[in-house]
Amino acid sequence: xxxxxxxxxxxxxxxxxxxDVLTVGELLIDMISSDYGENHESSEYRKFFGxxxxxxAMNAKKLGIRPLVAASVGEDGFGKYLIERLxxxxxxxxxxxxxxxxxxxxxxxxxxxxxxxxxxRGADYRLEYTSKLEQxxxxxKVVHFSxxxxxxxxxxxxxxxxxxxxxxxxxLVGFDPNYxxxxxxxxEEGTAYVKSMIGKTDIVKPSEDDSERLFGxxxxxxQVEKFLELGAKLVVLTLGKDGAIAxxxxxxxxxxxxxxxxxxxTGAGDAFWSGFYAAAVKGYTIREALNLGFAVxxxxxxxxxxxxxxxxxxxxxxxYGL
Amino acid sequence: xxxxxxxxxxxxxxxxxxxDVLTVGELLIDMISSDYGENHESSEYRKFFGxxxxxxAMNAKKLGIRPLVAASVGEDGFGKYLIERLxxxxxxxxxxxxxxxxxxxxxxxxxxxxxxxxxxRGADYRLEYTSKLEQxxxxxKVVHFSxxxxxxxxxxxxxxxxxxxxxxxxxLVGFDPNYxxxxxxxxEEGTAYVKSMIGKTDIVKPSEDDSERLFGxxxxxxQVEKFLELGAKLVVLTLGKDGAIAxxxxxxxxxxxxxxxxxxxTGAGDAFWSGFYAAAVKGYTIREALNLGFAVxxxxxxxxxxxxxxxxxxxxxxxYGL
Numbered sequence: 001x002x003x004x005x006x007x008x009x010x011x012x013x014x015x016x017x018x019x020d021v022l023t024v025g026e027l028l029i030d031m032i033s034s035d036y037g038e039n040h041e042s043s044e045y046r047k048f049f050g051x052x053x054x055x056x057a058m059n060a061k062k063l064g065i066r067p068l069v070a071a072s073v074g075e076d077g078f079g080k081y082l083i084e085r086l087x088x089x090x091x092x093x094x095x096x097x098x099x100x101x102x103x104x105x106x107x108x109x110x111x112x113x114x115x116x117x118x119x120x121r122g123a124d125y126r127l128e129y130t131s132k133l134e135q136x137x138x139x140x141k142v143v144h145f146s147x148x149x150x151x152x153x154x155x156x157x158x159x160x161x162x163x164x165x166x167x168x169x170x171x172l173v174g175f176d177p178n179y180x181x182x183x184x185x186x187x188e189e190g191t192a193y194v195k196s197m198i199g200k201t202d203i204v205k206p207s208e209d210d211s212e213r214l215f216g217x218x219x220x221x222x223q224v225e226k227f228l229e230l231g232a233k234l235v236v237l238t239l240g241k242d243g244a245i246a247x248x249x250x251x252x253x254x255x256x257x258x259x260x261x262x263x264x265x266t267g268a269g270d271a272f273w274s275g276f277y278a279a280a281v282k283g284y285t286i287r288e289a290l291n292l293g294f295a296v297x298x299x300x301x302x303x304x305x306x307x308x309x310x311x312x313x314x315x316x317x318x319x320y321g322l
Numbered sequence: 323x324x325x326x327x328x329x330x331x332x333x334x335x336x337x338x339x340x341x342d343v344l345t346v347g348e349l350l351i352d353m354i355s356s357d358y359g360e361n362h363e364s365s366e367y368r369k370f371f372g373x374x375x376x377x378x379a380m381n382a383k384k385l386g387i388r389p390l391v392a393a394s395v396g397e398d399g400f401g402k403y404l405i406e407r408l409x410x411x412x413x414x415x416x417x418x419x420x421x422x423x424x425x426x427x428x429x430x431x432x433x434x435x436x437x438x439x440x441x442x443r444g445a446d447y448r449l450e451y452t453s454k455l456e457q458x459x460x461x462x463k464v465v466h467f468s469x470x471x472x473x474x475x476x477x478x479x480x481x482x483x484x485x486x487x488x489x490x491x492x493x494l495v496g497f498d499p500n501y502x503x504x505x506x507x508x509x510e511e512g513t514a515y516v517k518s519m520i521g522k523t524d525i526v527k528p529s530e531d532d533s534e535r536l537f538g539x540x541x542x543x544x545q546v547e548k549f550l551e552l553g554a555k556l557v558v559l560t561l562g563k564d565g566a567i568a569x570x571x572x573x574x575x576x577x578x579x580x581x582x583x584x585x586x587x588t589g590a591g592d593a594f595w596s597g598f599y600a601a602a603v604k605g606y607t608i609r610e611a612l613n614l615g616f617a618v619x620x621x622x623x624x625x626x627x628x629x630x631x632x633x634x635x636x637x638x639x640x641x642y643g644l
Binding site: 031034038039041042043044045046047048049074076077078080081084085100102103105107109111116118119120122186 | 353356360361363364365366367368369370371396398399400402403406407422424425427429431433438440441442444508
């Protein structure tokens with residue numbers, strides 16, 4: 001009972017569910033330096049709510065749909081902080097598990113050279129498959145995850161069971177194949193596993209860098225082909241300022257970017273996902289949902305930070321003349 | 323060839339060695355919040371050089387002896403930062419190992435309630451016993467460590483071998499029994515192991531809290547007895563504003579505090595260790611070295627931060643009329 005081909009001019013026939021999108025995976029602290037003083041004692045950092053799927057949930061809520069976050073955080077101040085941010089936003093935290101490991105964190109130090117993040121993975125990959133999580137999934141229209149939770153056990157097995165259950169019950173599976181060796185288990189060839197996961201998902205949205213890390217350098221068209229060959233039903237390859245290519249294997253569409261002004265690219269991909277899901281859930285066609293996703297992404301690009309203070313999807317639709 | 327009883331009015335008969343004190347263990351980032359906004363997005367933190375034995379080395383250098391740091395940091399910006407701070411201070415970093423794990427960090431958020439640190443242990447406990455480390459030990463007068471490296475493998479085995487080698491070669495072993503379940507391996511009873519380690523060391527400096535975590539509540543005199551019974555040659559139990567008690571099992575001395583002004587207690591214990599080692603190495607008697615340790619500690623208490631900008635040992639000696 002997996003999803004059929006996703007036609008560009010079709011709407012997804014959703015079943016009536018209590019939740020719209022269940023995002024599963026990293027809910028963590030982004031600790032970002034305020035200045036370029038990477039080598040000075042006492043240089044300043046600021047903490048932010050973070051984690052790609054959690055940011056998607058935050059955005060989706062603002063755009064007007066019902067997200068649910070499944071993640072695992074530490075029984076510490078950071079964990080409490082993250083849970084409170086979700087509650088403040090009106091997002092159900094029933095599936096946020098608290099575990100006896102430090103809340104995961106990514107430290108990003110602004111640098112005159114390329115800034116390289118430092119990953120502190122404690123609680124995030126301890127996510128367990130529970131009956132509560134299964135119930136949340138069965139009451140959702142979409143389940144979404146990235147490469148983080150599949151990079152380490154036991155979260156990997158949790159995702160595998162969620163995907164299996166989603167496919168059995170006709171729940172749409174969205175996957176961000178943002179593979180990077182730095183988050184992957186030491187000594188394991190991550191690309192093979194990520195590729196095996198692509199075949200079990202409905203929608204993937206790789207960037208050009210993601211594609212290159214998985215398949216090596218190639219033209220955008222051929223990269224899209226490779227994702228389709230692995231079994232993805234809809235591939236959305238983003239090309240930065242050159243827009244995007246999307247294909248369902250039968251039809252391929254090219255999308256220009258809506259971004260006239262780029263202030264900060266952080267979170268642009270998450271903004272796309274949230275716009276796409278919000279539109280698809282609200283009954284727009286795949287083509288319309290993709291356009292609305294790109295519009296939300298363009299809106300976010302005008303602001304600094306991972307999560308912009310988004311208006312409703314309808315306001316963005318009007319803003320971008322869609 | 324272990325150390326004989328350390329008489330209070332005796333000087334330690336040091337052999338001629340290239341280094342004075344080899345500190346082994348945690349070299350890490352202290353990430354400390356600037357404000358009490360524990361629950362606000364974007365609240366501010368500052369990064370500092372940290373890790374008790376590394377702070378002792380920094381202090382000891384300022385006091386005028388030759389320390390050497392053995393530790394393991396990540397191949398990342400934080401690791402580079404820590405190594406550069408040591409180099410700047412003129413401390414040899416030959417025994418700082420760089421490993422493929424994130425540099426360890428302790429996050430402390432100021433809180434209106436009790437601030438609870440969050441531990442991010444990556445690189446620190448990956449310290450390996452290498453021939454370079456063994457050579458460094460054999461060229462040192464003292465080796466010092468805390469509970470951090472013995473809390474997790476493989477650093478635990480590294481410390482065990484270092485202690486064994488130190489005892490074989492008449493190198494003084496100083497141990498800070500700062501046991502805390504939060505840094506200990508999950509599911510392991512840490513106190514039994516820490517107690518077994520006390521018997522293999524020459525000098526221990528527990529606080530009252532350390533003693534209580536190891537033995538339960540008791541009078542200071544009886545706590546000192548317990549450390550001696552385990553085999554420590556010299557026990558220095560610090561009592562905060564009430565000074566300290568030191569005993570070698572034959573003779574017990576009470577020390578009043580020199581601290582007239584207490585601004586920040588962070589690093590007071592490390593300041594004691596560095597003052598004690600500096601004085602002992604410079605040829606003062608045990609009693610004089612203890613007094614000079616307490617004087618350095620009192621000096622540090624007047625300043626904020628883990629490491630004060632200490633003058634030389636001679637200047638502190640004069641300042642406190644010793």
